[in-house]
Amino acid sequence: MIKFNLKKFSPIPLLLIFAAFLLVFQSCKKSRSDLGAVLYKKTKNKVFKDATPEGLAEVFKQVLVEERKNMTNPNLITAYYEQNDYDPAFVMDHIFNGDVDLTANYFEKVNQHGLDPKMFNADKIKALVDKFQDKKAIKNIDEAYKDIALLEITTANSLINYSNALQYGILSPRKIYQRYFTATKRPDSISMSKIFHITNMKAYLDSIQPKDPQYLALQKALMDGSTAPGLSKEETTRYLVANMERLRWKNKPTQSKYVVVNIPDYRLDVMENGQSVLNMKVCVGEGRNKDRENSLVDYDESDKIDRPFSRETPQLNSVIHSVQVNPVWNIPESIASKEIMVEAAKDPYYLSSKNIDVYENGKKIEDTETINFANAPKDKYEFKQRPGDDNSLGKIKFLFNNKSSVYLHDTPAKEPFNWAMRAVSHGCVRLGDPQGLAQQLFGQGPTFDRIAKAMSEDNPEPTTIAVPSKTAVYITYITCWADSNGIIQFRPDVYGLDIVLYGHLQKFLATNDQLAKL
Template identity: 60%
Template sequence: MMLIGHMFKQILSRKPRVTVALILAFTLTCILQSCKKSRSDLGTILYTETGNKVFKNVENDAFAEVFKKTLKEQQSGFAYPKLINAFYEKNGYEPALILQHVKGKELQVLLSYFDKAADHGLTPELFKAKEYKELTDQLYDKTKVKTTDEAYQEIARLELLAANSLIRYSNALQYGVVSPKRIYANYYTDTKRPDSIAVNRVFAIKDLKVYLDSIQPKTEQYVALQKVLKEGTAAPGMSAAETQKILKVNLERLRWKNKPEDDKYVIVNIADYRLDVMEKGKSVLNMKVCVGEGRNKDFSDNIQEYDENDLKKDRPFSRETPQLNSMIHSVQVNPVWNIPESIATKEISKSASEDKFYLSNHNIDVFEKGKIVEDPETIDWSAADVGKKYQFKQRPGEDNSLGKIKFLFNNQSAVYLHDTPAKAAFNQSMRAVSHGCVRLEKPLDFAHALFGDGAKFEQIKKQMSDTVAVATNISLPAKVPVYLTYVTSWVDPSGSVQMRKDVYGLDIVLFTYLQKTGAI
């Protein structure tokens, strides 16, 4: 400060024009120096924590050059190469994680978590645990690194491995290893995936153990499935190995950020053929449902026999009920069934060609460009485009395929929840029998759970019992979230492990992708 004061005195004693110029130059120099990011003394820090004298000779600028080269060579193996590159470029190619966590051998804390990856149904090698142990052991052994060049290589490799493995572990536990939207063709549920903020957060961690403890999944269902996985026992009718695989794919599903957070919602487990109305975490209504027919309905496929080389893209059967979330906004009592083009082409036209009374007996009207076709017998049922050229609608009534009521929610698959005249299917154990919509065992009870007591529910109850069926739309007072999901293993409130058949083959698809990523 005395030196700066002396310099100002000298400047102020000169001529005004020169004085102003010098003041500006001096100020600019001070600003630039204060804005320049201070660099840590990398060599001193590493020597202090490891006792290896070689690290005394480490220079920041020389290391930065080696680090840049190593970064370029290894980035193809990174989970997020652009984000990792951007971080280190912005921070002057300093080994941020090593500098932050080298003290007290904190870097080795990661190993204890990687080694317990099996508790999550994952393999430690997904996070390169063996290589990470070798590099950290070398770092803390003061005899292993013998030259400055070795030191630069060692620090660069360890820093990048720590960054990539920590990001992978952090994301795997908080978001899941794979994105369901990438592996399933029939998946439309809002699912949060890691973004740049989530990735960069690992570089700001102050205490590794505190952070890693905080990201462990702690939901009751997840912890219960983990316990079953550790026990290693076989579920009824399955081998222990097959049971383990089913548990692993369902632990992955539980890691996906796609779970309901509302106080009240409707959830359909496709694989269990059941619907629950949930309020404040408890089921207030449970019923059987029928769902769309699946590709694996005879269960001829299983995870052990699946050929992963055949998996280029998930290929769902055309009638499978999609996984989605939406909001139930209204009902139609005594609904009209707008028959989908695929059903009109493959089924209705065939039945109409074989029986000229089929359409009238089933209350089906045929339309062409919005106008009713008065005499459907004039239609050429053998034409390939019959389902596209004509529109088919089934009038309300006792034999309407949608029964007495349907529950509507926006979705791109044109599916909904509805009543059905085909009640016998609810007595079957395998209820994947529909064209994709979800048939309800107790539709009136479901309406009451959504609407509650009041005029609207009384109107619904009356019109569902009317002998003259008139289609009527009734909006919900408050929209209710609905989730169509697919879960094949869970622990019920009594503590019993529940397993369901993989009727859509979605366990097979997920397990195959987890294998391909090296996660299991």
């Protein structure tokens, strides 16, 4: 660490250093002492000759209070202008070179994203810009100050909203879904404050346009007015705008290799460097809308409230850290009380036939036939299924930390993999090719050979093995996407999550008339 001996410095040089620092600091801030002269020169309106930064500041404060109800982030915007002497940077640096008009043009075209241009006040901004460009429109200095403040605040607010919408999405998924546990970045004060420091407006606006090929494919389908087979044009549009919103969320994998499960597609992919190197059918948790009772066209306002079925697989991201070969199934209390105890009450040999052990206070009960399961308290016993061919977890399960106690696993129940609707599990994800996933995680070699051998044994013992390179796992919910041939695929909304999302999005979406202009 560098140390300074202040005794070696005389007071005069120290004052000079401090003064130089202040000069540099102040030079970083805009000087608007010539505010009136600049505005008069650019507008040819004599009213602006008398404009001063001090006069503007007083009116600016009042307009900030009046416009507070119209701002999405009033505290951030107010704090910025308070800290920057109410400097109207957008008005002074971006109106007269056409930047603000350009910005309003981008706002007007936001229907290309399925969103309502009215959200971003394009008409209001253009009307104010027109007043500045008409040398007779602004009649007095008070009107001038108010219009400067109003245009400045409206532009800042709309630009923040527009930037947030395209880069982060309109909605926070955590606020609308009860079982959403995927890390999702949302805008903060630092990201929102960037709009105050834009130098090249067009470059900035172009930089925040979504560029994901999947997004662009759905956007093209929306602009072309596509209609999916078996769906009306209205329902197709709602599929597209709901999934475009999902694609705007900052929750996408950043790893070069990861495992992804798409619930509505009943499919798992191992992705490596942007390509699927393994895919398989999966079975997921039973859903509330598996019979398609509700759709994106026929539903009411209450449907936007998320009411997950108890067995639905959650959306989450985590890291696969280990596998358990020939696992013991610690049967959850909900399954034990609603299914296992019910069957055991009907058939005294049910537990032994299924290799299920019963425990009371941690101690195994040797003679379970003496228990009256029909009248037993639901939480008195614990149930564990031993490894074997009948074990509900099959021969292997893949472990990753999560609050929902779900995992990926093998299963002895193979028939459902032939069904079109595979939302049949209690919440975990059943794998069509568990050994293939193990090979992807462990690679060829002695460890994988050991796993394959253990899975084939007649008298197996549970064995936990750490994954050599921990691999990210994402369980997602996407009902509409472009396949490798560019064809838009649609899947039934088995959990009704599109309905929930669309219900919250409705007030932000472009109207049919606005979409017709695309």
